Amino acid sequence: MDLATLTGFLDSELRIGEIADYSGAVNGLQLENSGEVPRLIAAVDASLPVIEAAAAGGPGLLLVHHGMFWQGAQPVRGAFYRKLKTAMDAGLAIYSAHLPLDVHPEWGNNVLLARAIGLQSPEPFLDWKGRPMGLRGAWEGTRGQLVEATAAAVGGSVHLCPGGREHISNVGLVTGGAGSEVAAAAASGIDAFITGEGPHWSYPLAEELGLNVLYAGHYATETFGVKALAQELSQRFGLPWEFVDRPTGL
Template structure:
């Protein structure tokens, strides 16, 4: 059994939670506390009702998610919102959320872990916005089709390809999640790997003569929460599991 406050202090410091700006609805950090003990850690991408109800089975613990409970802003505590809170509180389940801080982490982040899973080498920061590198880029040698296959294996799912650039790939940029809308900023690489994008990002990528691989918002963001839960397990001696609830998007 571990102490919740000690784990939260570690997470806040490791992820630089207070210093990384994020969307208002992210509310990074501890979103729901419990009585103070953690017997297990559950990792998940979304703090959705099915995930929280599943994670609540098993006693006091900590649910670590990438997308927290407050993306829709302030809401009445009714319906699904009430059920989420009630399920978690009845079980003694604390909830910690980390969005951009987890995306950007140099060792435990979604971007770096997906880049390594693909097999990119000589990694470097990629796509800076407001002084922060939103992703990672690296070297890769092969054809476009080979890259699609490698990315598909890495995310364990289908990849939608916009074949707008050259067939030979030497450099790849990675920004997980919904970064397809930033395709115009993905300069200097032969291929751009992200989770999803709006319809217009595909024709724009063609016009920019860029290869874009849409590998799924959910699928590209399972890496960080798993790594974070495994780290907590290693440091504090509590078991961890992954609650897989894919959206297909």
């Protein structure tokens, strides 16, 4: 498959040029190859171990949520040099989509997590630079049942801040590291806020504000999107795909 065709499709469908993001995200094609893509690899992070694992299979397109440039401009040496050399020697192209993938209405981390926990009638939640970061919707049950549903969805443990009421009727979620948004989440009137991780101060603040917060893991809440994206490309363009799992536990 032609790399330009794949990346053109991704750029358009994910609205790469329209959705604002952090400067280090550098969304889109971060590293090209010779132009041919025989296979797809999905992963959360473009870390050296992930790139080494992906490159072991030869040429392909690595789809990631967190790209290679989060630390900004840096000398091409050490681990950064090895990442580039390993990928280029193997003919591995790298494409990254951060917030554009989080918020996508079909393949996004937010919508897929919302679906997995049974969130009803989801609607946009928590604006950032004029666009919603997450989703909110109806969910009926106890706090413990919500923890169980979230843990089942992410396939791991969930750390609970039981700051709000026991019965839950509405939930907001933002995948990844949105724990610093607890004040805005509480002000929206939800009973529980699900995110990946947050700073230490977000827990006592949530208690003070009367908000339940479920920290379900930054990595764990962001495996959904890259898998869905690779599966969509596989079905659309007839390419095999695999997922490189490199959990951080955070």
